[in-house]
Amino acid sequence: MGGSTSGTVRKGRGTVITACAALVVCLVLTGGVLYVAGRVSTALGEWEPPVGAPVEPSDGTIQTPPHSELDGPPEQAEVMGENEGAADERSAPEEASPRPDGAWLERVADDTGIPVRALEGYAGAQLVVDRETPTCGLSWPTLAGIGFVESRHGTFAGGQIGEDGTTTVDVIGIPLDGTEGTEAIPDTDGGDYDDDTEWDRAVGPMQFIPSTWEHWAEPSEGGEPDPHNIDDASLAAARYLCADQRDLTAGEDWEAAVMDYNRSGEYVTDVLAYAHAYADAS
Numbered sequence: 001m002g003g004s005t006s007g008t009v010r011k012g013r014g015t016v017i018t019a020c021a022a023l024v025v026c027l028v029l030t031g032g033v034l035y036v037a038g039r040v041s042t043a044l045g046e047w048e049p050p051v052g053a054p055v056e057p058s059d060g061t062i063q064t065p066p067h068s069e070l071d072g073p074p075e076q077a078e079v080m081g082e083n084e085g086a087a088d089e090r091s092a093p094e095e096a097s098p099r100p101d102g103a104w105l106e107r108v109a110d111d112t113g114i115p116v117r118a119l120e121g122y123a124g125a126q127l128v129v130d131r132e133t134p135t136c137g138l139s140w141p142t143l144a145g146i147g148f149v150e151s152r153h154g155t156f157a158g159g160q161i162g163e164d165g166t167t168t169v170d171v172i173g174i175p176l177d178g179t180e181g182t183e184a185i186p187d188t189d190g191g192d193y194d195d196d197t198e199w200d201r202a203v204g205p206m207q208f209i210p211s212t213w214e215h216w217a218e219p220s221e222g223g224e225p226d227p228h229n230i231d232d233a234s235l236a237a238a239r240y241l242c243a244d245q246r247d248l249t250a251g252e253d254w255e256a257a258v259m260d261y262n263r264s265g266e267y268v269t270d271v272l273a274y275a276h277a278y279a280d281a282s
Contacts, residue, residue, distance in 0.1 A: 074279035080104035121230030136242035145275035154205035
């Protein structure tokens with residue numbers, strides 16, 4: 001997904017390759033993959049709420065509302081930034097990337113069940129995009145919905161997101177070799193991101209295909225962008241969703257953006273349900 005090219009990606013943390021035993025698991029957990037799905041919307045210009053039962057939570061997740069109750073994207077969720085409301089406006093340099101307030105993070109993480117460091121990545125990306133593209137209307141629950149469906153907020157491979165924002169265990173998807181409902185995508189990165197020199201694989205907590213990552217990735221705090229870092233990955237995802245002058249407060253634009261991220265109607269439905277759940281809980 002975005003902008004600058006990346007340098008050498010670390011390989012020394014003991015990469016774990018996520019193997020999906022069934023297509024259903026792949027559809028839900030492997031992002032950046034173009035799947036064959038029968039529920040793909042046929043009219044993005046006309047928003048219609050998806051149908052289905054509420055998704056029952058598993059350990060550490062949040063219960064989603066019934067799909068029949070969803071009539072569009074979640075309402076915009078505000079983020080309390082650092083130094084917000086401070087008397088001295090000079091306390092934060094204008095060129096510094098805005099960061100969420102610590103007390104806000106603790107409160108919302110407690111309300112939603114999202115790990116604090118993952119929430120910091122999602123909310124920080126919203127603050128950056130609010131400044132860069134205020135007409136986009138992206139808010140963090142959409143990123144959190146994607147992050148949960150893609151990788152359980154960076155924990156699916158058995159690790160977690162460390163204090164520096166990088167997953168302690170790399171989350172790497174199945175080979176995109178045309179089997180198990182995937183599109184065949186021969187290697188584009190020489191294995192730099194996914195340790196696979198034959199086929200591409202989706203990587204990181206937001207599950208980017210290497211070529212898409214190269215197009216959209218920019219570092220959030222200097223240095224080379226890393227798809228395994230929640231700050232870099234959330235910001236790349238935010239910029240990707242906001243592309244083409246989309247207004248993500250409008251149902252058709254929101255659906256089109258998430259459909260572009262993963263072309264599966266089931267995926268869009270799941271992200272929508274979790275985004276609503278997080279927005280409601282916060």
